Amino acid sequence: MTARQIEDALAAGQFSLAYQPLLTAAQDALVGCEVLLRWRDPKQGDVPPNAIIPVAERTGLIFELGDWVLAQACLQLARWRTDPAWAEVTVWVNISALQLADVRFPARVAAALRAARIDGSGLCLEVTESALVDVSSPNSLAVMAELRAMGIRLVLDDFGTGYSSLSYLRHLPIDGLKLDRSFTAQITTDASVAPIVRAVTDMAHALGVSLVAEGVETEAQLDAVTRCDTDTVQGYLLGRPMPAHRLTQWHAEWQR
Numbered sequence: 476m477t478a479r480q481i482e483d484a485l486a487a488g489q490f491s492l493a494y495q496p497l498l499t500a501a502q503d504a505l506v507g508c509e510v511l512l513r514w515r516d517p518k519q520g521d522v523p524p525n526a527i528i529p530v531a532e533r534t535g536l537i538f539e540l541g542d543w544v545l546a547q548a549c550l551q552l553a554r555w556r557t558d559p560a561w562a563e564v565t566v567w568v569n570i571s572a573l574q575l576a577d578v579r580f581p582a583r584v585a586a587a588l589r590a591a592r593i594d595g596s597g598l599c600l601e602v603t604e605s606a607l608v609d610v611s612s613p614n615s616l617a618v619m620a621e622l623r624a625m626g627i628r629l630v631l632d633d634f635g636t637g638y639s640s641l642s643y644l645r646h647l648p649i650d651g652l653k654l655d656r657s658f659t660a661q662i663t664t665d666a667s668v669a670p671i672v673r674a675v676t677d678m679a680h681a682l683g684v685s686l687v688a689e690g691v692e693t694e695a696q697l698d699a700v701t702r703c704d705t706d707t708v709q710g711y712l713l714g715r716p717m718p719a720h721r722l723t724q725w726h727a728e729w730q731r
């Protein structure tokens with residue numbers, strides 16, 4: 476994957492978005508859906524976002540690509556918002572920590588919301604801590620505060636791996652944590668994992684933020700993460716990433 480390929484794919488309209496449902500742990504409501512970038516290259520076939528995003532980050536194209544994702548996600552949210560059954564459903568967009576460190580980012584998000592004629596209350600942004608950017612830098616903190624003033628929610632993704640640090644967690648203006656998929660993957664096979672998940676959930680609740688368990692693939696995993704008191708669940712067991720129109724159908728059928 477090269478910068479040129481990303482530019483060409485953007486220009487040719489080859490990117491698309493998939494949406495994956497997030498449910499309450501009791502599975503009685505659709506909380507939201509996560510937006511995931513998809514690219515089908517005419518020659519190579521499907522190229523995973525993990526092969527695209529790092530290149531976009533290295534080359535600065537993440538801002539243009541990120542704006543495109545946000546614009547599309549806001550337009551889709553506006554479509555869903557015309558249906559009362561979708562009134563409480565939020566759209567969760569992954570953003571790079573680089574975007575969060577850009578002081579112009581709130582204005583870019585505001586432009587996407589304005590173009591879709593919606594406010595920020597239906598939008599949740601997921602950010603992953605990385606080696607590239609410190610999400611607790613003064614710039615990022617100021618951007619986060621501005622975004623929250625727009626009614627937008629913020630969630631820390633892949634929590635519990637890599638660079639996440641407990642020390643600054645209480646200073647971050649966030650609404651939720653997404654526990655890294657590896658915890659869900661091991662919760663039924665490694666006896667040390669459930670107590671950790673339980674402790675993280677308790678900590679999240681003590682801080683007044685919610686906890687999402689992602690990557691739920693089996694009933695046993697669903698049972699285990701639910702017993703740890705997680706608030707929200709997501710994973711192939713509950714629903715795979717799918718095109719927006721399929722999620723609309725899925726939600727209608729699921730509600731019956």
Ligand code: C2E
Nearest residue numbers: 511512523524525528544569570571690691692710711716
């Ligand atoms: P992520 O944000 O941690 O997203 C979750 C990934 O796990 C997605 O992979 C999703 O398809 C996959 N997944 C969901 N449920 C399950 C499950 O039950 N089991 C397993 N094994 N996997 C599951 P995907 O779509 O390949 O995305 C990979 C990563 O690329 C994302 O990880 C995110 O960091 C990044 N990404 C995707 N779209 C965007 C975007 O629009 N902007 C940015 N900045 N990053 C994005």
Ligand code: CA
Nearest residue numbers: 509569601632
């Ligand atoms: Ca994510």
Ligand code: CA
Nearest residue numbers: 632633653689
């Ligand atoms: Ca994640």
Ligand code: CA
Nearest residue numbers: 569603632633
């Ligand atoms: Ca990630």
